[in-house]
């Protein structure tokens with residue numbers, strides 16, 4: 001099988017950023033009840049007052065292990081499938097994380113999932129990163145990233161409540177990582 005170059009988003013797709021952010025907000029403001037990515041209705045945290053959002057972002061930037069602490073959204077079988085995918089293809093985990101050593105925290109987090117030597121790119125311009133690594137497939141939950149990456153790469157929108165109503169031009173939409181891995185493997189077996 002000829003390997004593909006794949007671009008995989010981390011937050012929203014693999015890691016529960018929403019849970020981490022709302023939990024951090026709730027730690028200082030107990031009137032807030034944390035919620036997971038699967039219940040996040042909009043891209044922004046509209047139900048959290050702007051001042052508390054800004055304060056929480058400051059805490060995210062200063063927190064030594066915010067990204068390392070995030071829960072994983074994958075089932076154990078999906079974790080395994082991701083490890084197999086990374087063994088069969090060149091997978092890059094491309095993320096727009098900030099704060100304290102975001103690349104190192106992400107590498108360690110992925111390593112903990114079972115990935116031996118994960119390739120992590122921290123960037124504010126995912127579309128440029130995708131083109132630089134000559135990715136053939138990319139998966140992301142952010143509509144703006146999909147719009148910027150298309151048509152340079154086969155794009156997949158990871159469907160969540162906050163992007164479900166978008167009409168962005170995209171090649172595929174999936175509700176799970178395993179669905180996307182199925183697409184990639186089918187495409188790989190077709191061309192080999």
Ligand SMILES: [Mg+2]
Nearest residue numbers: 009011012141
């Ligand atoms: Mg994301």
